[in-house]
Amino acid sequence: MYYFDHSATTPLLPEVRKLMDHINKNVYGNPSSIYSIGRKSRSIIENARKQIARSISARPDQIIFTSGGTEANNHVFWSLMGNSQNHIISNVIEHPAVTKVLQFLDQFGLEHELVGVNKNGVVSIDDINEAIIPETSLISLMLANNEIGTLQPVQEIVELAKERGILVHTDAVQCLGKIKLDVSTLRVDFLSLSAHKFYGPKGVGILYVRKPEKLSPLIIGGGQERNLRAGTENISSIAGMGLAAETAENSLDKKAELLIELEEQFKSGLNRFFKNAIYNGNQSKKLPGLLNVSFPKNRSDIIMTKLDRANIAVSNGSACGSGDIKPSPILSAIGLDDSINLSTIRFSFGSSNTPQQIDYLLNELESILIKK
Numbered sequence: 001m002y003y004f005d006h007s008a009t010t011p012l013l014p015e016v017r018k019l020m021d022h023i024n025k026n027v028y029g030n031p032s033s034i035y036s037i038g039r040k041s042r043s044i045i046e047n048a049r050k051q052i053a054r055s056i057s058a059r060p061d062q063i064i065f066t067s068g069g070t071e072a073n074n075h076v077f078w079s080l081m082g083n084s085q086n087h088i089i090s091n092v093i094e095h096p097a098v099t100k101v102l103q104f105l106d107q108f109g110l111e112h113e114l115v116g117v118n119k120n121g122v123v124s125i126d127d128i129n130e131a132i133i134p135e136t137s138l139i140s141l142m143l144a145n146n147e148i149g150t151l152q153p154v155q156e157i158v159e160l161a162k163e164r165g166i167l168v169h170t171d172a173v174q175c176l177g178k179i180k181l182d183v184s185t186l187r188v189d190f191l192s193l194s195a196h197k198f199y200g201p202k203g204v205g206i207l208y209v210r211k212p213e214k215l216s217p218l219i220i221g222g223g224q225e226r227n228l229r230a231g232t233e234n235i236s237s238i239a240g241m242g243l244a245a246e247t248a249e250n251s252l253d254k255k256a257e258l259l260i261e262l263e264e265q266f267k268s269g270l271n272r273f274f275k276n277a278i279y280n281g282n283q284s285k286k287l288p289g290l291l292n293v294s295f296p297k298n299r300s301d302i303i304m305t306k307l308d309r310a311n312i313a314v315s316n317g318s319a320c321g322s323g324d325i326k327p328s329p330i331l332s333a334i335g336l337d338d339s340i341n342l343s344t345i346r347f348s349f350g351s352s353n354t355p356q357q358i359d360y361l362l363n364e365l366e367s368i369l370i371k372k
């Protein structure tokens, strides 16, 4: 498989798989039990908490284990229920794990406003400023968009929010291992991560919380995670995520360099036979390795099907149900008309990709787009 869809998910690192296999075979004590095999499980979990905290410059007690990015985002919003300050600001190109939750919570009196973005997918600080009302308690702004890779001005928004006593959440699910994540400089109050986006296992993630003592629980039961997220911990997945986070942080510069090289190779190769490609999103401030490309006068579903026959995995943001292909809402939000929208493919490169694989991808694209 020629896999260029690392924004959807990433394969497990071999050393992460090895660690998880070892734990699944040998470690079964309940981490809440006080006898030795329980303590062994507990120490594995606390070690992973430290690894993750280090990878984003947080304190271990600020890390809550979750089932992934979706739960981490949900936790932040649900915990605001019942506040007298009941207004949240976010934006139109967030992941559904933000926008759909906010829409759902409307019925319980939690109000929200989604601000728009410019043609590069960037939120304007003035628009956020204008959306603030006395009841605003939280601004939720993703650090990087999953479809176009655009980075948002989260740090600037934090400055603005702090002056008004408003909390800030960032969905950073796409970021670990691609850009530096440091909560001490970012100064957000909440940050969501998901392990399967950084070569860790699926179904596990974290919520970073600057002041955990002020957070309410989302899942209530046996008191795990200091009463903030009940349920017996998934020891091997948490350990795998810890190792994956540590590896992502340690190899950040090398990996970002490789991703940029692959991108450059792809762009110059494509330019040789297809001059009309449109690169969507903010090209000067985006995630390395993610290219969102429109191929005018071509249909992305047809390109994708042909690439699939050549064993190449890429994606588009279009929803496909009962044969009807709907344009991607993210690309519509940045102003692409439906025909360009439906000609768009997301290529997201990863650390297992090689220059030879990019050549293969380019060859196949040339056959599909030019030789037809």
Ligand code: PLP
Pocket: 007, 008, 067, 068, 069, 070, 071, 095, 097, 142, 144, 145, 146, 171, 173, 174, 194, 195, 196, 203, 205
């Ligand atoms: N947020 C963003 C930006 C994402 O890209 C994703 C997954 O694609 C999620 C949240 C949800 O993460 P998970 O599926 O791990 O819960």
